[in-house]
Amino acid sequence: MQVGVLIPQGWKHEYDGWTAAPAWTRTLELARQAEALGFESEWVFDHFHTTPDTTDEITFESFTTLAALAMSTSRVRLGHMVICAGFRNPALVAKLASTLDVASAGRFEIGIGGGWKEDEWLAYGYGFPPTRERLGGLRDALEIITRMLAPGRATYEGRHASVSGAVNVPKGIQSPRPPIIVGGNGRDVTWRLAARFADELNLVFQSPGQVAEARPVIEARCEEIGRDPRTLRLSVYARDEEMREPGAARVDLVRRYADAGLDRLVAFPTRWSPTQEAQARFADDCAAAGIALG
Numbered sequence: 542m543q544v545g546v547l548i549p550q551g552w553k554h555e556y557d558g559w560t561a562a563p564a565w566t567r568t569l570e571l572a573r574q575a576e577a578l579g580f581e582s583e584w585v586f587d588h589f590h591t592t593p594d595t596t597d598e599i600t601f602e603s604f605t606t607l608a609a610l611a612m613s614t615s616r617v618r619l620g621h622m623v624i625c626a627g628f629r630n631p632a633l634v635a636k637l638a639s640t641l642d643v644a645s646a647g648r649f650e651i652g653i654g655g656g657w658k659e660d661e662w663l664a665y666g667y668g669f670p671p672t673r674e675r676l677g678g679l680r681d682a683l684e685i686i687t688r689m690l691a692p693g694r695a696t697y698e699g700r701h702a703s704v705s706g707a708v709n710v711p712k713g714i715q716s717p718r719p720p721i722i723v724g725g726n727g728r729d730v731t732w733r734l735a736a737r738f739a740d741e742l743n744l745v746f747q748s749p750g751q752v753a754e755a756r757p758v759i760e761a762r763c764e765e766i767g768r769d770p771r772t773l774r775l776s777v778y779a780r781d782e783e784m785r786e787p788g789a790a791r792v793d794l795v796r797r798y799a800d801a802g803l804d805r806l807v808a809f810p811t812r813w814s815p816t817q818e819a820q821a822r823f824a825d826d827c828a829a830a831g832i833a834l835g
Contacts (some may be wrong), residue, residue, distance in 0.1 A: 543800040543828050544834065545582030546820065547622060547809040549574050551599035551605060553590045553781070555815045564599050567815055571606035572610045574817050575617065578824040579835025582618035583610060584652070586806055589661045599767070604637055613644035618648050622778055622807060623743065625656035627675055628666055632704050633688030640714050642713030649713070651686065652743060652744040654724040655679040655731070676730045677701055683721070683738040690718035729759050736762040741774035741804070754776060756802075776805035784808040787822040795830035802833035 549555045549568055556564040574673055585602040590596075607619050619641070624634060634653070642649040655675040656662065662669040670678070681699035688695035689709040696705050713719050724743040725731035735742040742759060744752065752775070760770035783794060798806045810823035828835055 542803050542832060543581035543781040543805045545584055545618070545805060545807045545825070546575050546580050546780075547586070547807065548575065548610065548774070549583045549618075549811050549813060549815040550585055550588075550601040550603070550605070552586045552589055552591060553600065553809070554594075554596070555812055555814050556599040561599060565601065567605065567608065571815065571817065571820060572613050572617075573705060574820055576614045578821060580617060580621065580824070581834075582624040582650075582805070582807070583614070584611075584620055586660060587621050587623065587628065589665055592658065592788055595660055595664075601766065604641070607649070608644060608718070611641060611648070615646075616648075618650055619645055620722065621651035621652040623654040623722065625654035625658075626679040626682040627656045627662065627670070628665075632689055632695070632701050632709075633636075634682065635674055635686045635695075635709055638686070638719055639709055640685075640715040641692065641713055642709055642715055642719045644715070647714035647719075649715075650720045650722055650741075651680065652678065652722040652724055653686070673677050674701070676727070676734075677722075679731075685735060686721065687718075687738055704732055708714060711780060724778075728755075731763070731793065732759055732762045733831050735759075735767055736773060739773065741776055742774045743778060743807075745778050747777050747779040747800040749794075752801045752803065773800070774804040776807060777803055778807045781809050781812050784810055784823070785813050787826055791823075792826045792829045795827055795832060799830065799832065 585603045585606050590600050591598050638651045659669045678701040681701040685696050685704050688697055688776040690712055695707040720740040723735035723744050724739040763770040811819050
């Protein structure tokens, strides 16, 4: 099992009371340290202001942050946990992703989902469509992104978005394209979209037991379209509270995730304390759980 970490942006109040410049410096310091500690990947949220309470505090924008991380690191994989499909034209997302893949020397992964945080949608003028429409937008986004990353020009006419002879050059460095991760726990729609379009399905806040219960359903979603379930990687963004305290309980939880057969575990050990000490302790606990970082 590979282990990745979220890098602080301020979205979960980790920078409350800070000013922007030292917070940005700390973000880059923790990104460089995470790579040095041997974590496989680094992730950022795609949100605009803090959660669960909306405060006038720092939240660094995700694509800009990832561009900076690409320049500050050399080995770790980089991506969103996850892009909100409704916040940007999907053709633009494909263009941004392709350029980030070049800038990172082929380390970018496209994590994307339907979006959920109503207050942000309304505050930034997106409205807040019903779940069915947001998932329809995600479907169109995945159609467009995969076509934009494929050879040639992209054409697609969807209900929520379309492209017509769109040129996307460069298409990134990775072959055949940067990996696509669909994030979400929706068994009926989201998991079917992952089976159809994605290289990885990311579950949110699911326990090792819930992962075991979900696996047969995920496999069935692949088999419905004739896909080998073994070709769809499975990851979990672990619940922050359960990854907060270092020690035996956290070691045991990481070990149980590995035993559940996950391909990747993502955690946010610096949410509660954006310090190198907190991140290093999480690396120690991963090692104690038998995970070979680096």
